Amino acid sequence: MTLTRAIDINRWETGTMSLNERIELLYETGQVDRDIFEQTPVVLRTVEAFLGVQLEEENAGSFTSHLMKAMQRMKTNQAVQSCSAALEQQAASDSRIYAFSRGILAPFNAHETNVDAEAAFIASYLLTLTDGEEV
Secondary structure, rough: OOHHOOOOOHHHOOOOOOOHHHHHHHHHHOOHHHHHHHHHHHHHHHHHHHHHHOOHHHHHHHHHHHHHHHHHHHHHOOOOOOHHHHHHHHHHHHHHHHHHHHHHHHOOOOOOOHHHHHHHHHHHHHHHHHHHOOO
């Protein structure tokens, strides 16, 4: 039994790679620690509930990787501190999604660092997932 199966996220298995396998791969290759590995399904469910979108490898594979690495960077005080003005503007275009992005990252901000850039990247993915639909 793999670690991910033990926390029951089997429903994310589709196609050649699944979100389940992606989460395991990031953990098993040392890109994220066990805490991030275990918290990711909870965060993904929160995103699904907020957006009203089912996350799958096809629509959220890159998002999941970026999210996990962002949570790890924040936890280890290595958060990205800048992004392009265009990305900041895109994130600010939907204040609810940007605030939500900041909120899902907050529990991992152990060093109380600025999360604006990391949240902007996450918001960009979420805006893509909603494809302009009102959340």
